[in-house]
Amino acid sequence: MTGIARLGQRSKESFARARLVFPDGTSRVSIERDSVPLYIERGIGSYLVDVDGRRFLDLNANFTTLIHGHAFEPVVEALTHQLQRGSCFANPTESEIELAELLCGRIPQVDRVRFVNTGTEAVLFAIKAARAFTGRSKIAKIEGAYHGAYDWAEVSLAATPDNWGDPTAPKSTAFYRGMPASVLDDVVVLRFNDVEGVRRLLSLHAHKLAAVVLDPMPSRGGLISPNAEFIPAVQEAARKNGILVIADEVLNLRQSFRGASARYGLVPDLVTMGKIIGGGLPIGAIGGREDVMKVFDASAGRPLLPQSGTFSANPLSMIAGLAAMRHLDQVAFEDLEMLGNIVRHGIGRVISNRGAPLCVTGAASLFRIHPMPQIPNDYRDAYPAPAAATLMKQLTRFFAGNGIILPHAAAASISTPMTRADVESIVDVFAGFLDSHQDMLDSIDART
Structure with a gap:
């Protein structure tokens, strides 16, 4: 060498x-x-x-x-062509429909889609959507799992042996100095592959939990496979207690043609996507069940959850993502x-x-x-x-x-x-x- x-x-x-x-x-x-x-x-x-x-x-x-x-040549060609036609508009383009059609047709449980600019935004709005749909405020998440730069998603992201608490009831730890105590109070921390802990903690906090955010194989958490009982336990406890399941596939959508949830038997209510679906350009997406995604619906006036963004669904990201995904x-x-x-x-x-x-x-x-x-x-x-x-x-x-x-x-x-x-x-x-x-x-x- x-x-x-x-x-x-x-x-x-x-x-x-x-x-x-x-x-x-x-x-x-x-x-x-x-x-x-x-x-x-x-x-x-x-x-x-x-x-x-x-x-x-x-x-x-x-x-x-x-x-x-x-x-990647197909992405380069698509972007070169689009740049000559314009980089962003206040109006929608047909390219966003095409990319959404591809995702809805490929990823199970994705009936409707909203595009944003990053994976962080995708998780942020998925959590907000769960709150708007359920009327509850708390979320549950896996200790050490990364879900972007959103206060609630960052809880216990960097927990250490000095502060992570009891193995049967992990402590909510701050990610940065000054993180509001109220944020810590609104997050229930779970351990990956802890079947009994998941069942107990989700049931205990059910009346306030809007969603459990789950990456089927958390990268920062160790890129560890879920054991055979873990995914079914999360699914069962969530369904039993009216808690939505958010599958964070911003990174792990690349695990199969239909994504990571399909690979591991998870049936989420919402799915967050990003990274590979943008062909190398900034992108994020929230997808999910039609009834849950209806919180974004503004056709009859102000929606339950307003969501916008100057560069959301910009044609460059849509065109690049479409070219990349078609070749996957x-x-x-x-x-x-x-x-x-x-x-x-x-x-x-x-x-x-x-x-x-x-x-x-x-x-x-x-x-x-x-x-x-x-x-x-x-x-x-x-x-x-x-x-x-x-x-x-x-x-x-x-x-x-x-x-x-x-x-x-x-x-x-x-x-x-x-x-x-x-x-x-x-x-x-x-x-x-x-x-x-x-x-x-x-x-x-x-x-x-």
């Missing part, structure tokens, strides 16, 4: 400029840095080229958004699943052969490596000790040094331009990391 210098000179220079105009030198807290961020000049298929001319296999794909990789057919998803299996099985085989204290989780075109020998059951199980967290930072650095962008503490994703050779190189680099970091691995093993 040929190593790549860790920091490029132009990235260093760019970061120096950025620190003069941004609070910490970046415009998103999610930007990864190894003292200095990697600045990108262009993307080509499944690869990135940085401002210093170095080439990297991209497993981040803008946080799993770019399922077709970079500069059953065969494309089968190919992505096959490549994902090669990576997960290959990493698992390397771990087993070397007796390393690590494991791999994920499904379809997603995977995540954990610094622990047993697959975690939920966010608390997946929470790394300091030494383990250091090991994972070294893993990300080693991958970057060998020409692969591997997200730190997040889902890595496969894209359609990737080849078998690309994904096999992921396994080879991982094996190289284990071989060169045995001392650190021994330290982790001693603590587990």
Whole structure:
């Protein structure tokens, strides 16, 4: 394996400029840095080229958004044509109807759709829709699961062993200093795969719960599969108590042709979508049952839930999303699943052969490596000790040094331009990391 210098000179220079105009030198807290961020000049298929001319296999794909990789030709052609006709209007366009028709025809339980600009907005309005429909104010959510930058969705997003509370009754923890106490009071925190806890807590708070927000495989929560009893338990408890189920598929819609809920047997009342449905442009969508979605209906006057947005359903996002989604057919998803299996099985085989204290989780075109020998059951199980967290930072650095962008503490994703050779190189680099970091691995093993 040929190593790549860790920091490029132009990235260093760019970061120096950025620190003069941004609070910490970046415009998103999610930007990864190894003292200095990697600045990108262009993307080509499944690869990135940085401002210093170095080439990297991209497993981040803008946080799993770019399922077709970079500069996907059908999207480029569609956008070029639309830009010559106009970028946004106050009036609707036929392209929004076409994308909505595709989603309603493909994703189960999506009878009607409303477009917004981000996944955060999609979750925000789905929660508001549940409140408007039920007349209740509280929500339930999974500890450690990410659902965007909305106060109620951020509760217990960053819970730690110091504050997450009783394992049978997780504490609602603030995500940032100054988060209103009233927000914490309005969120019931559940543990992923805790069947009895879900049944008990949803029943206990039923009279005030509008919805339970559930990502069928929370990425930030560990990219852990739901056990066989968990999804049915959520579904049953919600239905029994008149609580709506919101499936957050902003990230995990990419798990199958019909999305993640269909893969895991979840039958939601509302579905939030984003990322892949925009073809690389900003987008979000709320879909769901016709009667629930009627809270947005303004045809007879002021709706129960007014929703708008200057750039919602803008033709660029609609056109790009339509081009991307039309090329995500059953065969494309089968190919992505096959490549994902090669990576997960290959990493698992390397771990087993070397007796390393690590494991791999994920499904379809997603995977995540954990610094622990047993697959975690939920966010608390997946929470790394300091030494383990250091090991994972070294893993990300080693991958970057060998020409692969591997997200730190997040889902890595496969894209359609990737080849078998690309994904096999992921396994080879991982094996190289284990071989060169045995001392650190021994330290982790001693603590587990």
